[in-house]
Amino acid sequence: MGVEIEVNNLTKSFGKQLIWGGVTLTIPAGEISVMLGPSGTGKSVFLKALIGLLKPDEGEIIIEGVDIASCSEKQLYEIRKLFGVLFQDGAMFGSMNLYDNVAFPLREHTKKSESDIKRIVMEKMDMVGLIGAEDKLPGEISGGMRKRAGLARALVLDPEILLIDEPDSGLDPVRTAFINQLFVDLNAQIDATFLIVTHDINTARTVPDNIGLLYHKHLAMFGPREMLLSSEEPVVRQFLNAQTVGPIGMSEEKDANDLEAEKDMDMPPLPPIPMQLEPSNGVPRRSQRPPGGWCRDNGVTPPPGSFQENMSMATKL
Ligand SMILES: Nc1ncnc2c1ncn2[C@@H]1O[C@H](COP(=O)(O)OP(=O)(O)O)[C@@H](O)[C@H]1O
Ligand SMILES: [Mg+2]
Numbered sequence: 484m485g486v487e488i489e490v491n492n493l494t495k496s497f498g499k500q501l502i503w504g505g506v507t508l509t510i511p512a513g514e515i516s517v518m519l520g521p522s523g524t525g526k527s528v529f530l531k532a533l534i535g536l537l538k539p540d541e542g543e544i545i546i547e548g549v550d551i552a553s554c555s556e557k558q559l560y561e562i563r564k565l566f567g568v569l570f571q572d573g574a575m576f577g578s579m580n581l582y583d584n585v586a587f588p589l590r591e592h593t594k595k596s597e598s599d600i601k602r603i604v605m606e607k608m609d610m611v612g613l614i615g616a617e618d619k620l621p622g623e624i625s626g627g628m629r630k631r632a633g634l635a636r637a638l639v640l641d642p643e644i645l646l647i648d649e650p651d652s653g654l655d656p657v658r659t660a661f662i663n664q665l666f667v668d669l670n671a672q673i674d675a676t677f678l679i680v681t682h683d684i685n686t687a688r689t690v691p692d693n694i695g696l697l698y699h700k701h702l703a704m705f706g707p708r709e710m711l712l713s714s715e716e717p718v719v720r721q722f723l724n725a726q727t728v729g730p731i732g733m734s735e736e737k738d739a740n741d742l743e744a745e746k747d748m749d750m751p752p753l754p755p756i757p758m759q760l761e762p763s764n765g766v767p768r769r770s771q772r773p774p775g776g777w778c779r780d781n782g783v784t785p786p787p788g789s790f791q792e793n794m795s796m797a798t799k800l
Contacts, residue, residue, distance in 0.1 A: 485513035485676035486547055486565060486643045488533060493542035493552075495528055501700055502528050506542070508695060508705040514770040515670050515677040516705075517687045519722065520697035521731070526680040527571065529697065530646050533678070534566050535559045546644075564592070567642030567675075571649045573633035575621035581608070582617035585636045592640065607635040610672070611665065627658040631665070638669075644676045645669075651683045659683065663690050664763055671762040674769060684725050688712065689760045692770055696722055698731070709777035712756045713785055726751055755788035 487509060494504040502525035510516050520526050531537040533544060535551045543550045551562055575584050582604055589600045608614055611631040621629055630650055637645060647666070651659040663686055670677050681687060687694055694712075695705035696719055703718050704711055711719055721729030728750055758774055761767060774790040777783075 484643070485674050487512040488644065488676065488678075489543070489545040490533075491543040491545070493532065493539050493544065495525065495532060495537065495539045503697060503700050503702070504541075506697075506702045508702060510676060510678055511693065511770070512676050513670075513674045514692040515666065515679065515690060515768075516693040516695065517691040518678060518680045518695045518697060519682060519684070519687045520680075521722075522682060524697045524699075526682075526697055527648055530568070530648055530678070530680055533646060534563060534568060564640065565643040567637030567640065567645045569630065569633045569637045569645070569647045569650065571652055573621070573626075573629040575629060575632060575636075577621055580618050580620055581613065581624075581632045581635075584621065584632060585639060588636060588639050603639055604635075607638045610638065610669065611635045625658075626653045627662065630654070630662060634665070634669075638673070641673070642675055644678070647677065647679045649681055650679060651681055651686055656685075659686065663760060666690060667760045667768070668762050668764075670770075671764075671766065671768040684723060687723065689757050692759075692772065694723070698722065707772070707777045708759065709756060709775070709783070709785065710781070713753065713778060713783050717750075720750065720753065724751075724754055753786040755786050756790060758790055758792060 489509045491507055493506040495502045506529070518526055518529065528537060532539050539552050542552060544552050546562055546565065549558055549562055551559055554562070576587070579587070585604045585607060586600050589595055589603060595603070605614070608617060611634050613628065613631050613635060616624065616628065621632065650662050650666070654662065666677060666679065667690060679686070679691065691708055693706060694708050696703040696711070698718050704714065704716060711723055714720055717729050718731060720726070721731050759771065761771070775785060778785045
């Protein structure tokens with residue numbers, strides 16, 4: 484079913500460097516959420532805080548009634564069993580073949596027999612499309628396959644929450660499209676709560692139910708995809724639509740002169756909101772909302788041309 488993650492006023496610094504502060508959001512159970520943000524804004528730090536690998540300075544992270552920012556090591560150990568994590572580089576053991584890499588969490592954390600382990604490993608390898616590659620070493624396969632193997636490993640303990648760090652880094656657009664489809668299909672199959680961190684705008688526009696944007700040491704916005712994709716808020720609007728006019732510059736922030744000069748410029752029109760990626764079997768996910776539903780419920784007129792089927796990649800961005 485997936486569980487909800489409630490984050491209240493979370494703040495994290497390293498020494499004197501504030502990474503982000505006052506982050507408050509609720510990641511809904513069973514839905515797919517994407518956290519977007521320029522490189523270096525602390526997206527990976529955010530994921531690590533959610534699983535208790537990094538302690539925040541302030542704030543709460545509440546999962547099944549437990550605040551993992553302040554709970555005991557023992558409670559944290561239990562809560563961690565709810566998570567599957569796919570780190571940015573896949574974090575595979577280089578000297579183990581894919582089978583043993585995927586089997587690793589089962590051998591570490593359960594007392595299952597090797598025949599049960601084999602059944603589970605092969606089931607997860609099948610879910611990510613890696614049947615036949617069990618004997619390969621991580622160094623012998625492509626980056627895309629390594630990510631799939633990391634995903635199979637993240638799935639072996641049947642997680643309620645799946646955290647995925649930059650699945651598209653280092654992948655070409657076609658492989659990115661395949662792995663995005665795989666996330667949507669997996670979410671339909673296992674109903675876990677997905678949080679995907681990325682700076683890929685096309686992924687953010689088409690995959691999730693909810694979008695968040697970390698920018699300039701705070702959470703600029705978090706909410707249903709249609710809310711952000713129709714937002715006029717300058718940072719959200721510029722980032723999600725990859726526009727050059729707005730408060731974000733080449734070096735993250737523009738200087739005051741540039742901003743002053745742009746103040747009276749017209750923002751380019753908002754591009755249409757694309758259809759959300761659907762499971763490949765055509766059966767909607769449990770958490771999927773009808774296209775345009777949020778806009779209708781909130782009296783927002785979506786940009787012209789939104790929610791048309793068969794939009795070409797070019798108009799999707
Ligand atoms: N363990 C750490 N100690 C000190 N600084 C860190 C640590 N981890 C990350 N940082 C710093 O936190 C900032 C955000 O990093 P990160 O979360 O990796 O960004 P993103 O994933 O958004 O690209 C960076 O400036 C990075 O140098
Ligand atoms: Mg990162």
